[in-house]
Amino acid sequence: MTVKVSIDASGGDHGIPVTIKAGIKALQAFQDLQLTFVGDQSAIKAEIDKHAPSNKTSNRIQIVHATEVVLMSESPAIALRKKKDSSMRVAINLVKSNEVDACVSAGNTGALMAISRFVLKTIKGIDRPAIMGRMPTMTGHTHMLDLGANVDSSPEALLEFATMGSIAVEQTEDIKKPTVGLLNIGEEDMKGNDKIKKTAALLKNSNLNYAGFVEGDDIYKGTVDLVVCDGFEGNIALKASEGVAAMMGYYLKHAFTRNWLTKIVALIAMPVLKDFKSSLDPGKYNGASLLGLRGIVVKSHGGADSDSFFMAISEAYVEVSANIIAKISAQVSKEMKQDE
Secondary structure, three states: OOEEEEEEOOOOOOOHHHHHHHHHHHHHHOOOEEEEEEEOHHHHHHHHHHHOOOHHHHOOEEEEEOOEOOOOOOOHHHHHHHOOOEHHHHHHHHHHOOOOOEEEEOOOHHHHHHHHHHHHOEOOOOOOOEEEEEEEEOOEEEEEEOOOOOOOOOHHHHHHHHHHHHHHHHHHHOOOOOEEEEEOOOOOOOOOOHHHHHHHHHHHOOOOEEEEEEOHHHHHHOOOOEEEOOHHHHHHHHHHHHHHHHHHHHHHHHHOOOOHHHHHHHHHHHHHHHHHHHHHOHHHHOOEEEEOEOOEEEEOOOOOOHHHHHHHHHHHHHHHHHOHHHHHHHHHHHHHHHHO
């Protein structure tokens, strides 16, 4: 099976230099991958020529020209209505027309969600798409959604998120019946607001492997395979974890460079420090899925470097290979019939 992915080459903070380098790395890693780079054709071709890809990778590259770019500061409404030839819009259109299997973009998150929802539509039975990403834990990583697409989600929407996320985790991580936790301010049944309590009741009565409430620290302990929450809380948790990782790196760097003695200690501890940095590096977990759409769209961090953007392409590759859209659609359809 050939996996075809469109790349919003011009999107994000760094654009073409990063996306092309990451794309060529992905082509070298996955022999059945084909990439379509979307953006300024001459700039894309010039960047590809810099890396001199081999014949084995160059014949799996296509370029589609787009005359516009969605800026990181632009409103989703402007991007949707006025930039119909943006690299982001054209890359998503290729998914709609079945010319590619998935799209990856480091562009404006709000615009990406708005355009993806407008062009691709949602799976029948799914009211709202949600953003799912990976978070580092003491035991590896966990998955979490929603990370910011929806604010003030209803209990029914949170159940949809849990259903979609559970299927995606099971298929991409090969975890049978992944455990699902609902983010709350405590583990006890009496904790939380009415929405959380109603959501918990829905999850208990579902076919999901519901493990109960989880607190903020459980995210990083790896207590469950999937953490479900509203996009408001999820985005705060995501940004807080990135901030903590940056702060710890800052203090470690300054602690080890205070004087000649600490510099010597740093040299001795270098292997441990590198392992620590790698474990908390947000780029290692780059690539958030826009679940609930009739097509695969993966959001990369806007400031991703080539290694991080490669991880986002890898996520798209895995999701296409696992055929998660069909599996989410089948499960949702099955549940709809049961409710009739």
